[in-house]
Amino acid sequence: MGIWKRIKNAAKELSRPTVSLEEKELLEWLGITPSNKKAVAEVTYFTCLKMLSETIGKLPLKYYQQTERGRIRAPTTEAGVLMTIRPNPFMTPTTMWTAVEQNCQHYGNGYIWMRTKFIPSTYGGEYHFLDMWPMQSNYVTPIMDDLGLFGNAGNIYYKYSDPRTGKQYMFRNSEVMHFKTWYSFDGFTGMPVRDILRATVDGASESQDYMNRLYKQGLTASMAMQYVGDLEDKKREALQKKFADLLSSPKNAGKVIPVPTSLTLTPLNMSLVDAQFFELRKYSALQIAGAFGIKPNQINNYEKSSYANSETQQLAFLVDTMSYRLKMYEEEINGKVLLPQEITDEYFYKFNEKAILRTDSKTQMENLAKAVNNGIYKPNEARDYLDLPAEKGGDILMVNGNYIPITDVGKQYEKGGGESGSN
Incomplete structure (x- = not known):
């Protein structure tokens, strides 16, 4: 095969229409x-x-x-x-x-x-x-x-x-x-x-859509319509639409409608309780939050x-x-x-x-008071925490005068170390 023929074949292949992986039909055919x-x-x-x-x-x-x-x-x-x-x-x-x-x-x-x-x-x-x-x-x-x-x-x-x-x-x-x-x-x-959680998030979205559809149809179940004889497609669709309009939507909830003797309506939906719908929905929510x-x-x-x-x-x-x-x-x-x-x-x-x-106001004041009294916060620092202006003399640390350094504990009992140790 000559070089020019190869170039023509390559150009022909490149000119062929390509299929995008984003096309819905292709994705469905691939099972995606x-x-x-x-x-x-x-x-x-x-x-x-x-x-x-x-x-x-x-x-x-x-x-x-x-x-x-x-x-x-x-x-x-x-x-x-x-x-x-x-x-x-x-x-x-x-x-x-x-x-x-x-x-x-x-x-x-x-x-x-x-x-x-x-x-x-x-x-x-x-x-x-x-x-x-x-x-x-x-x-x-x-x-x-x-x-x-x-x-x-x-x-x-x-x-x-x-x-x-x-x-x-x-x-x-x-x-x-x-x-x-x-x-x-x-x-x-x-x-x-x-x-990472695409399947879980998609499942939670589907459950939300399911609940939305139930609310839109007045929380009524899907029904099978059983009738005697055979009806043309147009008459059957008209009959189906008639009862769908009478039974679905929130405004028709609890409504009583007349049904001909030759017609039977049987609910088909599975009970939400039997399907453990709310338990599974709650579990999915906890998974996403976690x-x-x-x-x-x-x-x-x-x-x-x-x-x-x-x-x-x-x-x-x-x-x-x-x-x-x-x-x-x-x-x-x-x-x-x-x-x-x-x-x-x-x-x-x-x-x-x-x-x-x-925290709440009471707990906040108690914590600030403890911090100031124990020399952790200066009074003005505590006031700043409460969005209050600084006051004169509030930039010093204060502690209880009865406190002593841990290295001096017991010295008051030594001879000459205090009243209890003096003669």
Whole structure:
């Protein structure tokens, strides 16, 4: 076979129409049933997504410095203003962090683009933060440049495809804060829970659809219509539609209708109790919540909960679930936002997790009073915790005058050590 004939044959093969793997008919022929339902439509999945996203959004981000005296609050910086006051003209920090965590949980990865500007100076110049923007994770593609196509080999870049304009942008690793879920074998990108529990989430969605259909038809069962003789298709369909309109929908619930003597209607649906529908639905909800690290009381399951137990579960949620998320966020923020000199001077950002552990007013006052009386808090620090202004003389630690150092215990009984030891 000559070279030209081979080229013609190759061109002919390439010109043949191809079948897309996204076509519904092909997927069904292969035994694959595509799911067009959104996981967010499932109430348990939505609740878990809401709980995690709002928890990140409600925690205030603080800027500290580690000194010889311990950790102290540090004056805010350009980046600190963006992350705690206004990241961009259209968002609040709460909105930004909530959107990032929602993208992270739903798509497996969350991204924030940090727009900077280089300002030259006599000694070379420095970068200044202008604003911060969360990026839609389904339009971001992380790229590992192993060949050095964009510069030095081994660097990471992020390609963003703008869904509105269709333009593509390439950002350096230092320009993007990348947050991910714990499920990552390469440590580079994370996987969402919905992909891991796709069957469970789809099953829960189907059970929700089933309940919706029952409500729409007035909680009445499907029926078999038995009649004598043979009817034409049009007459049978008309008869079927007549009784369907009379029996279905909530407005017809409990309605009595006349049925001809030659016609019999027999319910066909299986009882929800016999099918253990609600038990299976509850079990699926607990499975989805457990995969997210959400406690039963947070999805309104209070069967084995009391008030005290719910408070303990909230603490367990912070320790078991959010502590990992917060540590991951803090490490990425400190690694991407802090300047080299700030790292040298031991500055760092930290979320205040105590915001989700607030107790009732009585318990709060008792705890603050104990902390002040035992020299843990200064009075003004306790007042600041209650959003009250500082007062003069409130910046000193106070303790009970009857207390003595543990190293001095027993000295009062020694000779000359006190009244009980004197002659």
